[in-house]
């Protein structure tokens with residue numbers, strides 16, 4: 001693949017080189033940087049649209065501020081590719097999101113230019129304020145700059161941080177990167193609210209900087225800018241703009257692709273600011289790359305692609321994605337049951353609830369990036385008599401954990417948690433691993449916890465959850481495609497707390513919880529080549545446990561191994577706890593819990609990550625042999 005011609009970028013070893021460039025050269029550098037990002041992401045895949053939208057902004061920040069002494073914090077961090085190129089990581093930029101390569105997000109261990117790691121949204125302002133306090137208390141750190149998107153600033157944590165920052169009154173820069181997009185088009189009343197706040201005093205305060213920016217915008221951006229300006233400056237009898245009321249000086253809106261505007265505003269702000277400042281930049285997600293600009297998601301997350309055509313390399317799967325199976329099963333359940341409603345936190349297509357939304361738009365609620373609110377909202381939907389499915393990735397449900405405990409479990413409200421991206425997810429790495437949900441849910445009184453071994457099981461669990469009105473219930477399933485099994489047209493509900501035997505053997509028993517079942521079955525076949533026969537059981541439930549099944553496995557096998565795609569303290573721990581409680585270990589019992597290890601696992605393919613976690617079929621074979629006290633070896637299956 002030919003690489004773009006980048007004579008100016010080739011002279012950049014780090015941000016210091018930008019300081020020697022005049023403004024016109026910085027503008028040209030941006031063009032080259034954009035071409036480099038497109039070229040690199042075409043080889044790796046990744047968060048293209050967001051990164052393309054902040055190219056000029058990233059150049060301008062590094063040209064004006066003094067990183068790494070000044071702390072530049074990208075919210076989510078999915079837009080950090082241009083930043084990585086400029087901060088000494090260009091030589092590895094084509095390893096983005098690959099095994100052993102650069103993370104797709106900012107990461108402290110990767111560079112001194114990444115002062116605060118991210119990947120979950122809306123943390124940047126809190127982090128920037130922490131650095132500002134550190135600076136003011138004498139620590140060797142300069143200015144703090146948070147770059148946060150219009151999607152991410154919709155989350156409660158961003159407002160908690162601004163509330164605190166405004167009260168602290170410390171010098172701090174928040175750059176609102178407003179591209180009028182989240183992953184899906186942004187939702188929420190915030191923009192409407194802000195539209196009512198136009199033209200009041202605080203905006204006038206910074207008028208000399210702001211004046212003329214909006215009218216200087218190119219046509220298509222002018223409306224967005226106006227909306228954005230209205231969003232922050234106030235109109236129509238409101239008492240004050242949101243940001244100024246929170247104690248920030250507001251600058252903007254400015255054209256986030258105009259190097260001249262960016263540099264002059266950033267320089268002025270840097271020279272004059274005494275307290276918190278919000279700089280409002282209007283940008284275009286996917287800017288400068290037509291296939292991204294035109295895409296419905298503005299190229300938010302792309303596979304490898306042909307840079308000329310923009311066509312992404314997507315292999316034809318042999319089985320449907322779990323997400324789609326869930327989405328369809330949910331839609332079918334909604335068709336049968338008018339009380340079924342769905343909640344997503346800014347991830348309608350990621351969670352598959354868009355399928356139901358197409359048919360039943362009034363019964364699907366996108367609450368924005370607001371997992372905490374989404375969970376409590378779902379709790380009250382349940383309290384009202386509806387049957388809410390809160391469809392949230394395992395990793396993002398962590399954000400709403402107190403709400404799961406306090407609003408759902410404690411009140412025993414029948415919220416159905418559809419937990420996608422359970423287990424290791426691949427290129428997004430450790431920040432997005434769905435590692436902890438089994439532990440954090442199964443430890444809660446009233447909660448029922450299931451995991452789907454395949455896509456047919458997932459459809460059954462949707463129906464099981466729909467019919468479960470006596471308390472909260474969760475079911476987890478992984479990122480990626482199912483196994484290709486037939487999915488029942490009208491799935492039957494499972495009996496709560498009952499697992500199943502998948503195949504019978506005599507020596508060792510695997511008790512699998514969830515989608516690692518296929519790997520377990522492979523391990524059982526490999527063991528057979530060594531004359532060891534294994535029973536394979538699918539637990540289906542981590543809570544309540546099928547104690548009859550567990551006792552039976554323990555009684556009839558020399559060793560039992562639990563297997564799960566989750567961290568320690570999950571399913572295996574539940575089994576150990578229950579067995580210990582009934583004295584099973586007093587009589588001797590060979591049992592092993594195969595879980596993710598007690599460390600975070602960096603990005604790679606899911607298969608490589610599970611191998612790293614010692615959960616491959618080979619590892620299961622070795623664990624079984626050791627548990628039986630036999631020579632630990634692996635006889636590979638013939639292809």
Ligand SMILES: Cc1ncc(C[n+]2csc(CCOP(=O)(O)OP(=O)(O)O)c2C)c(N)n1
Pocket residue numbers: 049050053076078079119120121148149150151152153179181182183285300345346347369371396399
């Ligand atoms: C707590 C949390 N919830 C959901 C997500 C998934 N997510 C990643 S980026 C994104 C959209 C962010 O929109 P915005 O901040 O406007 O940035 P843009 O992609 O438009 O540049 C979402 C919903 C996340 N990373 N963290």
Ligand SMILES: CC(=O)[C@@H](O)[C@H](O)COP(=O)(O)O
Pocket residue numbers: 047076078119183301350421425428479
């Ligand atoms: C940055 C972020 O949090 C999301 O864009 C995430 O990468 C989406 O992951 P999926 O591709 O699994 O939907």
Ligand SMILES: [Mg+2]
Pocket residue numbers: 149150151152177178179180181182
């Ligand atoms: Mg956005």
